[in-house]
Amino acid sequence: MWRRVASLSSSISSSFLAQTASRLNTWESLTTGIAQQAKGVIAPKEKTPFITFVLGGPGSGKGTQCIKIVETFGFAHLSAGDLLRREIASKSADGAMILNTIKEGKIVPSQVTVKLIQKEMELSDNHKFLIDGFPRTEENRVSFERIIGVEPNVVLFFDCPEEEMVKRVLNRNEGRVDDNLETIKKRLTVFQALSLPVINYYSERGKLYTIKAIGTEDEIFEQVRPIFAAFETVG
Numbered sequence: 001m002w003r004r005v006a007s008l009s010s011s012i013s014s015s016f017l018a019q020t021a022s023r024l025n026t027w028e029s030l031t032t033g034i035a036q037q038a039k040g041v042i043a044p045k046e047k048t049p050f051i052t053f054v055l056g057g058p059g060s061g062k063g064t065q066c067i068k069i070v071e072t073f074g075f076a077h078l079s080a081g082d083l084l085r086r087e088i089a090s091k092s093a094d095g096a097m098i099l100n101t102i103k104e105g106k107i108v109p110s111q112v113t114v115k116l117i118q119k120e121m122e123l124s125d126n127h128k129f130l131i132d133g134f135p136r137t138e139e140n141r142v143s144f145e146r147i148i149g150v151e152p153n154v155v156l157f158f159d160c161p162e163e164e165m166v167k168r169v170l171n172r173n174e175g176r177v178d179d180n181l182e183t184i185k186k187r188l189t190v191f192q193a194l195s196l197p198v199i200n201y202y203s204e205r206g207k208l209y210t211i212k213a214i215g216t217e218d219e220i221f222e223q224v225r226p227i228f229a230a231f232e233t234v235g
Ligand SMILES: Nc1ncnc2c1ncn2[C@@H]1O[C@H](COP(=O)(O)OP(=O)(O)OP(=O)(O)O)[C@@H](O)[C@H]1O
Pocket: 056, 057, 058, 059, 060, 061, 062, 063, 064, 065, 081, 133, 168, 169, 171, 172, 173, 213, 214, 215, 216, 217, 220
């Protein structure tokens, strides 16, 4: 959990708080909210976040590789799909809409997904985040930048042939409502039409690391490892 403080001293003047808030970096001011900090509810974060977006088609192995990255490099893993499935399971107000969207292989409105990611980031003690399966669309990307106020440091793209993705998803056996041929076809179409432009966007900005996502899980991780090892060396 983020360090929560009972209250800030009442002797701290509001102008001091305003000055302090204005000096906070974008992350601190936009994710925890200046208003909440001024009320003394949440202490500012000490470290700048290190954000990795993990992209790739359905079944390309994003979740599998995220587990290895977490074990090796100590990131917090936030899977957008898992957060949305948790909303369905909790029968929240958006649950039925999310379930129908996922069954249809479509994309949930960005504001819903970004709010779930934001909440997890705020609750985490970690400052290194793997955001898996997000952004899936340009709307997702813009919404994250607007609400969270930061850009990713690294974008991983697990590039996998379609036949292999379909085979993996059909063998996954985790009881997911979208692991059937009809929904997979729709998800692949959505991936081509809406997610590839996001991948191209980050490629043009020099943030994209493309991983050839075929071979064993360990072989694939050996392509991933040097990317994060290089960032660890830098600091
Ligand atoms: N390199 C691999 N070779 C064979 N099977 C794999 C490999 N990597 C992952 N898998 C298996 O493929 C299935 C899909 O992997 P995973 O769930 O990691 O994909 P994903 O990209 O997260 O998919 P989704 O977007 O649908 O959540 C899982 O059953 C996983 O065990």
